[in-house]
Amino acid sequence: MDKLTTPLIQNVVNKLADKTNKGEEGAFLYYDSLHALNKRILQYGVVMQAIPFNPAREVILPRNTQKAKREKVKHFENQELKKFLDYLDSLNLNKFRYYYENTLYKFLLATGCRINEALALSWSDIDLDNAVVHITKTLNYKQETNSPKSKTSLRNVDIDQATVSMLKQYRLRQTKEAWKIGKSESVVFSDFIHEYPNNRTLQTRLRTHFKRAKVTNIGFHGFRHTHASLLLNSGIPYKELQHRLGHSTLSMTMDIYSHLSKENAKKAVSFYETALKSL
Numbered sequence: 194m195d196k197l198t199t200p201l202i203q204n205v206v207n208k209l210a211d212k213t214n215k216g217e218e219g220a221f222l223y224y225d226s227l228h229a230l231n232k233r234i235l236q237y238g239v240v241m242q243a244i245p246f247n248p249a250r251e252v253i254l255p256r257n258t259q260k261a262k263r264e265k266v267k268h269f270e271n272q273e274l275k276k277f278l279d280y281l282d283s284l285n286l287n288k289f290r291y292y293y294e295n296t297l298y299k300f301l302l303a304t305g306c307r308i309n310e311a312l313a314l315s316w317s318d319i320d321l322d323n324a325v326v327h328i329t330k331t332l333n334y335k336q337e338t339n340s341p342k343s344k345t346s347l348r349n350v351d352i353d354q355a356t357v358s359m360l361k362q363y364r365l366r367q368t369k370e371a372w373k374i375g376k377s378e379s380v381v382f383s384d385f386i387h388e389y390p391n392n393r394t395l396q397t398r399l400r401t402h403f404k405r406a407k408v409t410n411i412g413f414h415g416f417r418h419t420h421a422s423l424l425l426n427s428g429i430p431y432k433e434l435q436h437r438l439g440h441s442t443l444s445m446t447m448d449i450y451s452h453l454s455k456e457n458a459k460k461a462v463s464f465y466e467t468a469l470k471s472l
Contacts, residue, residue: 199248202231210255225254256445266449267411268418274302280406289370294398296363297382298416303356305420305438307331308413310346312390313338314381316364324357326350328439336389346439421450 209224232249239247269277281298284291301311309332318327328348330338341347352360360381371378374385384390396413403410411419417438424434435446 267415301416
């Protein structure tokens with residue numbers, strides 16, 4: 194067991210990942226699951242005092258690009274997105290809970306932020322005068338703020354004027370609601386109870402709204418995918434999308450979203466037909 198070191202395990206995982214991502218015959222697609230199982234077994238060895246530490250814990254798992262390609266990216270197509278937005282506008286926005294959720298969902302759709310990046314935002318992170326959101330932290334499972342998952346996740350996200358206006362109105366409304374309970378709130382999407390809102394509670398509420406709106410349950414991450422899909426089909430370059438979403442590499446962005454640009458392919462055919470007719 195003393196020969197089982199972190200570098201040794203890292204080397205094995207790297208080889209498995211390389212074969213899988215190259216699509217080689219006999220490669221194991223779910224090498225990440227295999228590594229997770231191995232890590233749990235070794236951790237049990239630590240608990241039973243068979244080994245002093247878990248050498249698999251510090252292994253960096255390479256991205257499984259083949260698995261990402263196979264997994265369907267949940268997002269709203271245009272028709273379903275319109276249906277959901279219409280539903281949000283039909284809510285009784287006099288109730289702050291609905292007003293809060295309406296703003297949060299539209300913010301995620303407008304920025305492509307990860308949900309935990311949005312929940313970690315303070316008003317000082319949003320420059321409404323220059324229409325920029327500064328992503329500098331994220332919320333972990335303990336409802337504490339951490340640095341983002343990678344350096345590229347540290348980014349500035351430009352927002353449109355409609356979103357700026359929405360946030361200005363929301364801030365005024367939030368201030369009034371906070372005053373009612375004698376608070377002054379600096380966290381953008383505070384629930385007034387905890388320092389930062391509970392992600393699980395928000396997920397439950399989101400599922401309820403999807404059900405009532407009679408649309409697909411795409412989860413919070415689906416808003417991010419929908420944002421990416423809309424931008425791709427509007428012609429945004431992949432490199433720009435990479436920076437906006439905070440992906441570490443361009444290949445990651447292309448692996449996840451290349452199939453979402455199908456409407457662009459249809460537009461290309463239309464442009465070709467128009468060009469032929471003009472000859």
